[in-house]
Amino acid sequence: MFIANNNFTLLPESYLFSEVGRRIRDFKQVNPERDIIRMDIGDVSLPLPEVVVRAMTEAINEMGKSETFHGYGPEHGYSFLRDKIAATDYALRGLTHISADDIFISDGAKSDLGNLGNLFGRNLKIAIPDPGYPVYSDANIMDGNGGEEHNGLFSNIIKINSDTQNNFLPIVPEGAVDVIYLCFPNNPTGVGITRSQLTQWVEYALQHKSLIIYDSAYEAYVRNPATVRSIYEIDGAEKVAIEIRSFSKTAGFTGVRCGYTVVPESLDFNFSDGSKANLNKMWNRRQCTKFNGVGYIVQKGAEALYTAEGQQAIKSNTDYYMNNARMLREALIKKGMIVYGGEDSPYVWFRTEKGSDSWDMFDALLHQTGISSTPGIGFGKQGAGFLRLTGFNTTEMTRKAISRLNESLIDL
Amino acid sequence: MFIANNNFTLLPESYLFSEVGRRIRDFKQVNPERDIIRMDIGDVSLPLPEVVVRAMTEAINEMGKSETFHGYGPEHGYSFLRDKIAATDYALRGLTHISADDIFISDGAKSDLGNLGNLFGRNLKIAIPDPGYPVYSDANIMDGNGGEEHNGLFSNIIKINSDTQNNFLPIVPEGAVDVIYLCFPNNPTGVGITRSQLTQWVEYALQHKSLIIYDSAYEAYVRNPATVRSIYEIDGAEKVAIEIRSFSKTAGFTGVRCGYTVVPESLDFNFSDGSKANLNKMWNRRQCTKFNGVGYIVQKGAEALYTAEGQQAIKSNTDYYMNNARMLREALIKKGMIVYGGEDSPYVWFRTEKGSDSWDMFDALLHQTGISSTPGIGFGKQGAGFLRLTGFNTTEMTRKAISRLNESLIDL
Numbered sequence: 001m002f003i004a005n006n007n008f009t010l011l012p013e014s015y016l017f018s019e020v021g022r023r024i025r026d027f028k029q030v031n032p033e034r035d036i037i038r039m040d041i042g043d044v045s046l047p048l049p050e051v052v053v054r055a056m057t058e059a060i061n062e063m064g065k066s067e068t069f070h071g072y073g074p075e076h077g078y079s080f081l082r083d084k085i086a087a088t089d090y091a092l093r094g095l096t097h098i099s100a101d102d103i104f105i106s107d108g109a110k111s112d113l114g115n116l117g118n119l120f121g122r123n124l125k126i127a128i129p130d131p132g133y134p135v136y137s138d139a140n141i142m143d144g145n146g147g148e149e150h151n152g153l154f155s156n157i158i159k160i161n162s163d164t165q166n167n168f169l170p171i172v173p174e175g176a177v178d179v180i181y182l183c184f185p186n187n188p189t190g191v192g193i194t195r196s197q198l199t200q201w202v203e204y205a206l207q208h209k210s211l212i213i214y215d216s217a218y219e220a221y222v223r224n225p226a227t228v229r230s231i232y233e234i235d236g237a238e239k240v241a242i243e244i245r246s247f248s249k250t251a252g253f254t255g256v257r258c259g260y261t262v263v264p265e266s267l268d269f270n271f272s273d274g275s276k277a278n279l280n281k282m283w284n285r286r287q288c289t290k291f292n293g294v295g296y297i298v299q300k301g302a303e304a305l306y307t308a309e310g311q312q313a314i315k316s317n318t319d320y321y322m323n324n325a326r327m328l329r330e331a332l333i334k335k336g337m338i339v340y341g342g343e344d345s346p347y348v349w350f351r352t353e354k355g356s357d358s359w360d361m362f363d364a365l366l367h368q369t370g371i372s373s374t375p376g377i378g379f380g381k382q383g384a385g386f387l388r389l390t391g392f393n394t395t396e397m398t399r400k401a402i403s404r405l406n407e408s409l410i411d412l
Numbered sequence: 413m414f415i416a417n418n419n420f421t422l423l424p425e426s427y428l429f430s431e432v433g434r435r436i437r438d439f440k441q442v443n444p445e446r447d448i449i450r451m452d453i454g455d456v457s458l459p460l461p462e463v464v465v466r467a468m469t470e471a472i473n474e475m476g477k478s479e480t481f482h483g484y485g486p487e488h489g490y491s492f493l494r495d496k497i498a499a500t501d502y503a504l505r506g507l508t509h510i511s512a513d514d515i516f517i518s519d520g521a522k523s524d525l526g527n528l529g530n531l532f533g534r535n536l537k538i539a540i541p542d543p544g545y546p547v548y549s550d551a552n553i554m555d556g557n558g559g560e561e562h563n564g565l566f567s568n569i570i571k572i573n574s575d576t577q578n579n580f581l582p583i584v585p586e587g588a589v590d591v592i593y594l595c596f597p598n599n600p601t602g603v604g605i606t607r608s609q610l611t612q613w614v615e616y617a618l619q620h621k622s623l624i625i626y627d628s629a630y631e632a633y634v635r636n637p638a639t640v641r642s643i644y645e646i647d648g649a650e651k652v653a654i655e656i657r658s659f660s661k662t663a664g665f666t667g668v669r670c671g672y673t674v675v676p677e678s679l680d681f682n683f684s685d686g687s688k689a690n691l692n693k694m695w696n697r698r699q700c701t702k703f704n705g706v707g708y709i710v711q712k713g714a715e716a717l718y719t720a721e722g723q724q725a726i727k728s729n730t731d732y733y734m735n736n737a738r739m740l741r742e743a744l745i746k747k748g749m750i751v752y753g754g755e756d757s758p759y760v761w762f763r764t765e766k767g768s769d770s771w772d773m774f775d776a777l778l779h780q781t782g783i784s785s786t787p788g789i790g791f792g793k794q795g796a797g798f799l800r801l802t803g804f805n806t807t808e809m810t811r812k813a814i815s816r817l818n819e820s821l822i823d824l
Contacts, residue, residue: 002590002623002681003533004689008697015700043483053476056709057469063667064465066806071455071666107519107704114702115527118554121415138701142530178414211414254483255475257707269414277416285420288427289550290526292519295669295710297468394478 007144010154016134016378017041023363024372037401039389040372042187042346045397046320048252048301049313055304059297070296075287077105077260081299084306085260089245095232102264102280104287105294105302107257109217109246110135116213116242116261117143118286119279121272123156124178129170130159130380131188133215136181137380161382162189164351168340169197172204180205183215184228188379188388189349190325190341192227198234205240211269211279212241217259220250220318222344238264242279249321249346249392250314251305258294258302321346324398325391331402346391349376361387369404419556422566428546428790429453435775436784449813451801452784454599454758457809458732460664460713461725467716471709482708487699489517489672493711496718497672501657507644514676514692516699517706517714519669521629521658522547528625528654528673529555530698531691533684535568536590541582542571542792543600545627548593549792573794574601576763580752581609584616592617595627596640600791600800601761602737602753604639610646617652623681623691624653629671632662632730634756650676654691661733661758661804662726663717670706670714733758736810737803743814758803761788773799781816 014022020040028036048056062068076082082100090098106112113135120126126145128136137157140146147156158177160170168189182201184193205212214231222229231237246259253259267279287293304310322342329342332350340349352361358375365371365387376383391398426434432452440448460468474480488494494512502510518524525547532538538557540548549569552558559568570589572582580601594613596605617624626643634641643649658671665671679691699705716722734754741754744762752761764773770787777783777799788795803810 001588001621003536003684004681004691004694005531005533006683006685008531008689008694009683009687011697015697018700041484045478045481045483047478047481048472048475050476053472056472060460060465060468060472063460063664064462066457066459069457069459069664069667071457071664072453073667107707110704111702119417119420121417122556124415135701142698142701144534176413209413252475252481252483254704255481255485255708257704269416271418271421272415273418275421277420279416282416282420285423285427286554288430289547289554290523292522292666292669295519295707296667297709298707 005142005144007142007146010141010146010149011138015138016374020362020372020374020378024366027366034370036366037371037393037397037404039393039401040374042249042390042392043254044249044252044321044392045394046252046317048256049305049310049317051304051307051309051313052251052301056297056301059300063297073293073296073299075291075293076284077103077293078296078299081105081303084303088306088311090230090232093229095230097238098232098262098264102262104261104263104283105299106259106261107294108248108259109215109244112244112259112261113213113215114139115286115290117145119282120145120179123147125156125158125176126179126181127158127160127173127177128181129183130161131376131383131386132181132379133183133187134378159380163382164338167191168349169193172200176208176210178210180210180212181215182212183217185218185221185345186341187215187218188347188374188376188383190343190345190347192222192224192344194226195228195233198228198231202231202234202237202240206236209269210240212237214241214243216243217246218249218345219245220314221322221346223322224344227344232262238266239268242267247302247305250318251310252317253302256298256301258298320395321391323391324393324395327398327402328389328391331405335405342391348389348391349386350389351386358384358387369401369408371401371404417554417556419554419558422553422558422561423550427550428786431790432774432784432786436778439778446782448778449783449805449809449816451805451813452786454661454802454804455666456661456664456733456804457806458664458729460668461717461722461729463716463719463721463725464663464713468709468713471712475709485705485708485711487703487705488696489515489705490708490711493517493715496715500718500723502642502644505641507642509650510644510674510676514674516673516675516695517711518671518673519706520660520671521627521656524656524671524673525625525627526551527698527702529557531694532557532591535559537568537570537588538591538593539570539572539585539589540593541595542573543788543795543798544593544791545595545599546790571792575794576750579603580761581605584612588620588622590622592622592624593627594624595629597630597633597757598753599627599630600759600786600788600795602755602757602759604634604636604756606638607640607645610640610643614643614646614649614652618648621681622652624649626653626655628655629658630661630757631657632726633734633758635734636756639756644674650678651680654679659714659717662730663722664729665714668710668713670710732807733803735803736805736807739810739814740801740803743817747817754803760801760803761798762801763798770796770799781813781820783813783816
């Protein structure tokens with residue numbers, strides 16, 4: 001008799017953004033005349049850059065002719081793209097110790113964040129930030145890495161809390177943990193991390209032989225030179241850290257699906273019998289077995305981002321969203337809110353006065369102003385009372401949202 | 413201290429097709445003057461159909477303009493594609509009980525075959541065909557579903573053997589198994605299955621409450637009306653079976669990446685405490701958590717296959733490869749070989765006289781004729797002594813391969 005994976009019964013009923021979407025749909029059905037300004041899920045509004053459109057159109061034409069057709073590609077991605085990532089995103093920024101062989105092209109950050117658990121042994125202690133992107137905990141619970149559940153807490157999941165006390169910069173745990181998820185610039189708080197602050201985490205991981213999974217999906221939004229863009233800026237990180245990046249938020253790839261994950265060849269850990277486990281080789285084996293690589297046309301589109309025109313498009317797109325985020329930040333500060341983010345990140349995170357339950361505030365904001373947000377509680381207990389807004393809508397809609405916020409009687 | 417997933421140490425050193433690729437590269441390096449005819453991995457040679465090129469070009473242009481840009485899509489796929497699949501591949505063939513809500517768009521069969529194990533409880537008995545596509549066993553071993561390993565055998569993996577005795581049609585096991593992988597038309601043997609034969613498996617699954625994972629990637633190659641195209645042709649299958657399909661081999665999508673998996677809403681099993689586990693809901697939760705859906709442009713390309721022109725292109729592509737497979741089949745029969753497949757499938761599977769070790773024969777064929785094959789042993793012990801050739805090369809190259817086979821002194 002087939003028995004289903006019990007761990008699914010331990011998950012929240014629905015994925016956070018599915019629930020946000022459901023509430024917005026319900027609201028629209030009851031209020032078809034209201035127009036909604038989407039500032040919830042981190043989806044972008046600017047179209048694909050022209051240089052990407054041209055490259056993908058050319059690639060499609062290649063695929064339509066026998067002489068230039070491309071069938072199965074390498075599971076870890078084409079060299080033409082891996083080489084350019086290594087050269088531009090790493091070597092050019094002084095990180096010459098990251099090479100093309102360390103880079104795996106993915107169909108986006110969520111897939112790799114979800115699947116990396118396949119590399120984990122059993123019964124590891126896993127440190128997950130609260131607030132944090134819900135995939136970190138959901139994926140681990142689903143995979144049975146949570147351990148014993150009691151009142152919604154899991155014996156193997158150690159929450160690393162952050163809050164207004166530590167400016168939403170979590171500090172290293174006192175005991176030993178085996179896996180650490182970190183995300184900077186942070187989703188949802190928008191907070192960046194400095195080199196000295198991140199060095200503490202890398203040193204902790206080196207000392208405890210922990211694996212860091214560093215979600216760096218928003219690095220292109222960093223503006224402050226003191227803020228870290230890659231964890232490999234920190235000495236020794238290549239021995240303990242996997243870094244995950246995405247083209248979704250930098251170049252409008254949310255509907256195209258491409259990103260990359262760096263699993264350095266120097267990432268040596270052990271199996272339980274003490275024998276050597278090289279995570280680069282293991283991830284390659286996992287991808288060869290359970291993935292067929294990202295499509296050729298998509299990878300040609302991503303490659304175009306590494307031309308001068310492509311790099312300019314990334315700069316221009318991220319500047320546009322950053323300007324929106326800054327406007328939101330300033331408007332909320334003017335209203336007397338406590339606000340984080342919006343400086344090295346497209347996310348603005350703010351505390352509502354009423355804020356014991358973020359879903360109440362989510363509903364109040366939606367019903368009174370037609371603005372959809374993401375409730376902080378969806379990112380963990382420490383998010384209670386907070387809402388996340390994104391700078392990803394158009395500037396026009398962001399301005400409209402700000403005037404609605406200013407005019408509304410809503411008591412945030 | 414991070415400990416890596418021990419199950420990786422139990423896997424074959426490299427994935428079958430990676431090993432085949434390595435041997436071909438090595439041969440080429442030593443013999444740069446030899447031209448190789450690739451008949452190993454099931455990669456296609458015909459370019460994307462024009463109707464797909466047009467649809468994808470249009471979709472890219474939409475993505476390049478703000479008004480028509482598409483960001484994140486639904487994790488389970490766009491309705492425009494799910495609806496057409498349900499209408500064309502199912503309802504039109506009389507399978508009206510399969511609806512759009514049962515269909516999940518994927519980036520290819522391998523990803524879903526690899527990831528479906530996420531739905532499995534612990535310690536299930538898993539029946540895997542031998543010979544069979546290596547992903548079935550590799551993915552399960554990697555996920556720790558294999559149980560105890562002893563001399564390369566796993567306590568929870570029951571091999572369902574097929575061989576010349578049963579014409580490579582495995583028969584239902586005597587004991588109870590919980591999960592059953594089946595693939596028809598079969599990879600690697602090319603053998604199709606009739607309704608009465610498949611009914612035995614569905615009845616077995618209904619009786620034992622087993623889950624069938626039915627790999628139907630080659631259904632478009634079925635020519636004999638008595639051969640099954642979808643497992644849902646069998647009464648009750650919608651209560652026990654997941655069906656996996658791909659556009660890779662029907663429309664040149666190996667480098668585009670799109671397929672679909674049918675997880676019927678009627679697929680109710682239990683968790684270990686006896687509570688109801690609906691696999692459609694669980695798979696949706698899995699995909700929402702660990703996947704961001706297939707890109708818009710790719711799904712528009714797949715949608716174009718459901719126009720009259722698209723359906724004609726599938727017919728014409730599959731006819732072309734089937735003609736190659738038939739030629740290979742006939743040539744090998746003429747040489748006195750025992751040959752399977754090539755009638756409802758693009759694969760030709762034949763026994764070599766010398767064949768105690770297929771890797772020897774693989775090397776001999778490559779070195780003497782420059783033809784690359786896939787060694788049967790790579791698909792399991794029952795494949796020893798067999799080689800698989802594919803009809804996916806061009807007709808010109810297939811003819812060339814046949815004359816090399818006829819002229820060679822190689823004693824197959």
